[in-house]
Amino acid sequence: MIPELGQLALILALLLALAQSILPIIGAWRGNRAMMAVARPAAFAQGFFVVLAFVLLVWAFLRFDFSVQYVAENSNLALPWYYRIAAVWGAHEGSMLLWIFILNVWTLALATFSRQLPEPFVARVLGVLGLIAVGFLAFILFTSDPFGRLLPMPADGGDLNPVLQDPGMTFHPPVIYMGYVGFSVAFAFSIAALLGGELEQAWVRWARPWTNIAWAFLTCGIVAGSWWAYAELGWGGWWFWDPVENASFMPWLVGTALIHAQAVTEKRGSLRAWTILLSIFAFSLSLLGTFLVRSGVLTSVHSFASDPRRGLFILCFLVIVVGGSLLLYALRAPKVAGGKPFAVVSRESAILVGNLMFTVAAAMVLLGTLFPLIGDALNLGKISVGPPYFGLMFPLLMLPIVLLLPFGPYLRWGKGEVPVLKRVMARAGLAAVACAIIAAFLVDGQMKAIAGVAAAVWVAVGVALYVIKRWREMPRGRRYPAEMAGMLFAHAGVAVFLIGVLLSESLSVTRDVRMAPGDVQRIGGYAFRFDGVTETQGPNWRADQGTVTVTLNDKPIAVMHPQKRIYTREQVQTESAIDPGITRDLYVALGEPMDAQHIDGAWALRLYSKPFIRWLWAGGLLMMLGGFVAAGDRRFRVRRVANAQDNATPDKVTAREVRA
Amino acid sequence: MPMNPTRKRRLVIVTLVVAAAALAVALGVYALQQNMNYLLTPSQVQSGQAGSYKTFRLGGMVKGGSIQRDKDSLKVTFTVVDADGAMPVEYTGILPDLFRDNQSVIATGHMDSAHFVATEVLAKHDETYMPKELKDAMAKAHGNKKMPQGVDQGDAGQGGAQ
Numbered sequence A: 001m002i003p004e005l006g007q008l009a010l011i012l013a014l015l016l017a018l019a020q021s022i023l024p025i026i027g028a029w030r031g032n033r034a035m036m037a038v039a040r041p042a043a044f045a046q047g048f049f050v051v052l053a054f055v056l057l058v059w060a061f062l063r064f065d066f067s068v069q070y071v072a073e074n075s076n077l078a079l080p081w082y083y084r085i086a087a088v089w090g091a092h093e094g095s096m097l098l099w100i101f102i103l104n105v106w107t108l109a110l111a112t113f114s115r116q117l118p119e120p121f122v123a124r125v126l127g128v129l130g131l132i133a134v135g136f137l138a139f140i141l142f143t144s145d146p147f148g149r150l151l152p153m154p155a156d157g158g159d160l161n162p163v164l165q166d167p168g169m170t171f172h173p174p175v176i177y178m179g180y181v182g183f184s185v186a187f188a189f190s191i192a193a194l195l196g197g198e199l200e201q202a203w204v205r206w207a208r209p210w211t212n213i214a215w216a217f218l219t220c221g222i223v224a225g226s227w228w229a230y231a232e233l234g235w236g237g238w239w240f241w242d243p244v245e246n247a248s249f250m251p252w253l254v255g256t257a258l259i260h261a262q263a264v265t266e267k268r269g270s271l272r273a274w275t276i277l278l279s280i281f282a283f284s285l286s287l288l289g290t291f292l293v294r295s296g297v298l299t300s301v302h303s304f305a306s307d308p309r310r311g312l313f314i315l316c317f318l319v320i321v322v323g324g325s326l327l328l329y330a331l332r333a334p335k336v337a338g339g340k341p342f343a344v345v346s347r348e349s350a351i352l353v354g355n356l357m358f359t360v361a362a363a364m365v366l367l368g369t370l371f372p373l374i375g376d377a378l379n380l381g382k383i384s385v386g387p388p389y390f391g392l393m394f395p396l397l398m399l400p401i402v403l404l405l406p407f408g409p410y411l412r413w414g415k416g417e418v419p420v421l422k423r424v425m426a427r428a429g430l431a432a433v434a435c436a437i438i439a440a441f442l443v444d445g446q447m448k449a450i451a452g453v454a455a456a457v458w459v460a461v462g463v464a465l466y467v468i469k470r471w472r473e474m475p476r477g478r479r480y481p482a483e484m485a486g487m488l489f490a491h492a493g494v495a496v497f498l499i500g501v502l503l504s505e506s507l508s509v510t511r512d513v514r515m516a517p518g519d520v521q522r523i524g525g526y527a528f529r530f531d532g533v534t535e536t537q538g539p540n541w542r543a544d545q546g547t548v549t550v551t552l553n554d555k556p557i558a559v560m561h562p563q564k565r566i567y568t569r570e571q572v573q574t575e576s577a578i579d580p581g582i583t584r585d586l587y588v589a590l591g592e593p594m595d596a597q598h599i600d601g602a603w604a605l606r607l608y609s610k611p612f613i614r615w616l617w618a619g620g621l622l623m624m625l626g627g628f629v630a631a632g633d634r635r636f637r638v639r640r641v642a643n644a645q646d647n648a649t650p651d652k653v654t655a656r657e658v659r660a
Numbered sequence B: 001m002p003m004n005p006t007r008k009r010r011l012v013i014v015t016l017v018v019a020a021a022a023l024a025v026a027l028g029v030y031a032l033q034q035n036m037n038y039l040l041t042p043s044q045v046q047s048g049q050a051g052s053y054k055t056f057r058l059g060g061m062v063k064g065g066s067i068q069r070d071k072d073s074l075k076v077t078f079t080v081v082d083a084d085g086a087m088p089v090e091y092t093g094i095l096p097d098l099f100r101d102n103q104s105v106i107a108t109g110h111m112d113s114a115h116f117v118a119t120e121v122l123a124k125h126d127e128t129y130m131p132k133e134l135k136d137a138m139a140k141a142h143g144n145k146k147m148p149q150g151v152d153q154g155d156a157g158q159g160g161a162q
Helices: A002-030 A039-062 A069-074 A081-089 A092-112 A119-143 A167-196 A201-231 A243-268 A272-295 A308-336 A347-377 A387-410 A418-442 A447-473 A482-507 A614-631 A634-648 B005-035 B042-046 B132-141 B153-159
Strands: A383-385 A509-515 A520-523 A526-537 A541-552 A555-560 A563-567 A572-575 A577-579 A584-593 A603-611 B036-040 B056-062 B075-082 B085-092 B104-112 B115-122
Touching: A002 A039, A002 A119, A002 A167, A039 A069, A039 A081, A039 A092, A039 A119, A069 A092, A081 A092, A081 A167, A092 A119, A092 A167, A119 A167, A119 A308, A167 A201, A167 A243, A167 A272, A167 A308, A201 A243, A201 A614, A201 A634, A243 A272, A243 A347, A272 A308, A272 A347, A347 A383, A347 A387, A347 B005, A387 A418, A387 A447, A387 A482, A387 B005, A418 A447, A447 A482, A482 A603, A482 A614, A482 A634, A509 A520, A520 A603, A526 A584, A526 A603, A541 A584, A541 A603, A555 A577, A555 A584, A563 A584, B005 B036, B036 B042, B042 B056, B042 B075, B042 B085, B056 B085, B085 B104
Parallel strands: B036 B056, B085 B115
Antiparallel strands: A383 B036, A509 A603, A520 A526, A526 A541, A541 A555, A541 A563, A563 A572, A577 A584, A584 A603, B056 B075, B056 B104, B075 B085, B104 B115
């Protein structure tokens, strides 16, 4: 009975989403206030039913309702309750439900906090969000029903994919979806602006915190995913250029460009059309990402067996969303273009260069990711693109950004002052060169590591100089408004990230070895002694657990317990053991027994020493923090009220006034 | 036609952007060409299709009972088969969790005389699922013959991975 209730809730939500999208958009077009007024209540009602459906699925998991096929396939009696909740989004159907659930969270927040905006605009924004909801609800109802029954009901279920049974994995998908779906707000704004034919700076100001929050969530999700790959996939890498990682990375790249472009549009009115285009791209790539992960078109760790009906639906949906919004853009963008002119040396130019690099990088990743599909279509054979392609292209494209980064805050809008920039360049450059020389002695002349130190110092000194400048020149309380503090956090995060990536990439030592109990392996000053394997057990797995004692100069540092787990359905999962540290991680993973009959004999082990690897996640978290802090700026809230008052005399700069 | 400063600046900017774009595209194409890995099955390799590639991916099933470990290193040899081909593979390192007899596998590496030296071995999927691209490649290699499930069922019994 309860699963059918869930299905019914989804059907009602679909009908309400239709009402939420069609009526207000027509209303805004015809100037019909009654039709526009439908948007908010319909959004709230749709939200209610989607939340209800989601809660019912969670309930089915908690109650072990194996008569629901999705529950039976992804959980069993031995699975702990927290993983049963995580199992809700552990496979295709549930993750689609999570997507629409989060879309409704964003929509509800938007409906609640948008009272100051002009009514036709809100009607259009909510209408566009409604249209997206229609697409997803239809997709769920027609191809991916999470409430489908399984009769006769089995006594016990299957299992949640063991790689997902990890604390990090319980929140990784919701967080990454918060990011993906959050870009739908910027998208809806842009489409609404195109439909209305005008884009007020005030609206962009209002949209900025939303985009920042979405971006911060996406950053957090990517960091969590990378951490999970490192700790849980068992082999110590933190980024594989896997299609699914790329799928989350492309919207991030475009989203990073977008939050900067929005700043330009809000403050100067320039780059309007570009900002709109970026919002369309960011959301389209999020959609592509969602589907790429789940459709099984590309072979990846995350993909599930595919269903041709789903693929077709996805293709149609993508064509409608991407094609439709680009068509609208082509028709209407000239109407919203405008803004103040700017010199070659100006903050606008610097942001534009950065934007181009981010967009090109996203295009590069897209090409590499979809190349197997292209090769397939052109009958070139089965092709995949190796990580070295990305590894070569990406740093090259990011180099100009890193070089420009220290100047960003010093550059004035409109026209920058060259002498100031020269001073910054001299100081940061000097510091970078000095640190690189010192580093060269410490790292044995490893070029990558030296470049990492130089780049990180270059960025960090640039940020620090600006922090000092503000401290000296501004009165207390006005030194670091949240927006600026966020920017400084995020830029400092880039420096920390650079240290982490380049030092760990160049200085890591990996050793795949065969070890019998008592054997010792040395990496640097660390001695790893293998003390054999014993059997152990968990709630829904049994495991062979190794013991490795690590000593440094004969002083014991850590006792590590890597495991090889076997889950309920005989799935094997490697659990690595990590000894964390600020300057290095030690990492041990258990391979296989050399003789399957005698697990107390020799084993294959992978030993790692990874200097500074934690810094790359720390850098990512700083960027995330920057996004959240910037979104909290009072300016975004205070002015909104002011705008509501002077709505009668808006400061809009439409095409007619600016462009000849 | 005389150039005013604005127009001149625009021209400079456009030239720079075009040059940068051309450079990026050239680099991208180069990097792509260097890193395209083809997926081939043993019979395709034996019919000489791998000739021109330095590195490629070999896909197929691990032949039952063919996994041989070296006594005192991490070297392991096994045979990858499809319907009408078999290819001995040599690999040094730790095999993935799902690697076992009669499982689909994709190995990246190069040919060394008559055998394949793998630098990476992937066996990502569970026992009921074969990577789609591998299924297609195998189907193509055999002119859309149905992918045989029992190529090596004969010796599956003595395989005994677990």
